[in-house]
Amino acid sequence: MLCFLLQGDHVALLSSFSEMGLKLRLDFPEQAMDFISVFFRTSTSASEAAEYAKSLGEQRARNMKVLQEKMNLSQKEVKRFNPIDAFPGDMVIFSRVIGLLRGLSTTLDARIVYHDIMRPFAESVLQEKIAKGPSENAQWINDTPVHSDVEAKLRQILVELGNDDKILGIQVCAYKDGEVIIDTAAGVLGRYDPRPVQPDSLFPVFSVTKGITAGMLHWLVDKGKLNLNENIADIWPEFGTNGKNLIKVHHVLNHTSGLQNALANLREENPLLMADWDECLKRIAMSAPETEPGQEQLYHYLSFGWLCGGIIEHASGKKFQEILEEAIVRPLNIGGELYVGIPPGVESRLASLTVDKEDFSKLSKIASRPELPSTFQPENISQLVTVVPALFNMLNVRRAIIPSANGHCSARALARYYAALVDGGLVPPPHSSLSKPPLGTHPHTPKFPSEITSKKQKGKKSKAVGSASKKKGNGYELKMNHSKDFKDGDNGRESNGDGYTRLANDNTGGSSSDASPPKGFAASENSRQNNVVEIFNNPRIHDEFMGVGEYRNLVLPNGKFGLGFRRFSSSDGSFYGFGHSGLGGSTGFCDIKNRFAIAVTLNKMSFGTATRRIIQFVCSELNVPLPDEFSVLSETVPDEESSIFRPMIN
16 A cells, blocks of 8 residues: 555556555545555654644545535534544554554654655565566466466466566467467566556556557447548537548558647646547647648547547547447446446556666667657657656546557457457457356446537438438447448448348458468358357458558558558468557457457557567468568567567557
């Protein structure tokens, strides 16, 4: 509790409360932090004591006013309300002793900074527990049963990385041919949190979130709510200012909108503004592009999320998190294990971030990179990584909607998402029963504000929509004919009325990329007859993700990105897979040709040292291609700058 108080980590502080048995009746993290900080405050001299007591009284009055407003209590009720439900006995005695010591200090005019004295003792006790890595802790790897020989060997690799201090906490999950072959959790939840990582622990995954956000946008296209060739200003009128009227949906997905540095100034102005969703949407709508749309691919490291989020909300008429639930969470049955902005009640499952300082020290060796925006060069990232863990460990940031950087998930939820994408949207069979607790069993009742009003003109039909018939069941029955002309955008939909769509029978369809799926998998006739859930209906959805075939004119040729995803190419130049990695090492991707999907989540941020070793090993064992993002040019004379930079683009 002391260590997390001094770090300002609301999430971990609430976890420590839970572990000690200190129960609050309210979800007021800021007030909880204020409450505990009083116990560890620096002592004051006798002359200052009265003034300090007055300031504490004023702070309490402010907190009670917040309580009164949030709970709609009368003045009499708020005075009688006790926000503490249970207070552990040890804490009572401890606080009493601290109070007596502080009184003596004041009497003796001695200024004592109590947390400076206590912190080393608290840290040493925790470090004794956490320092017991794999070599000393038989429970370092979660004791879930092994799914395959590959997983058994991988666990030995994880032990080696743990003993080398390259892993603090980690999860790895992989699917092959629709089945789970790896689902391993290891290590601890944080630098000061010795609790073991479980299969359902939630890790912050940074830009891995972009792959999820992109999937939501493609889902709206598939539903006929949006067209990739549509001007954003047509669905989001406020966006059409300052020279942005020609920016289309596909420009944002391909990182070619010219808004790569939009809102970058928040880092200097006030990083906490990133947590204000409405303010960020307002500012992104007023931003100005630096280049003409479609001319240059520069990574939209922050702006991507707000751009996509604004498009999603205005095209659907619903809130961002509501579409996340409808498009991904519910169909995949991963409730409680994938969020963009966490809800109250999951704090005890959150991993805390820390940094591999040795790895990030290599940034000084990297020159400026033309592939990155001017505000996201190595020198900027070097400054960024010093504040990122503290910033993204904060509860108000974790609860914020930041669709480019603030996803929280387990590896098994993320792997299931990519396992569905690799099969063209076909939802895999239920996750392995060997994992405990079972995936999708967490109580999960997200609440959303009222629906927003769509900015589209009343009665206007999207170009992607053919015809919509009357409402049927919980969804709309959409009957369309697949057109070879992309501009018409019809995707051969047919709804069965249960809220999820099915792939219409289209023998003329098929992917025009070289990553054709194996016979009989994905949206087969057999799967339709068995009423299998599918997220997407477009038979060319892989082409859409990667920007190939009839979608090739929507992406910049030879760019690293397709339409929202980082794409992976073979030696002959054809694309075989896609995914997205995040700053610090977490990743999720799939290989279409080999029907393979994998996710890695971790909390010790690095330039992918551990992730690269894991991906290299698994790909080698399964004899599938290694994406260049995770490769090393030469084993004997490694190109250090290249091996550091490859994951940095994500």
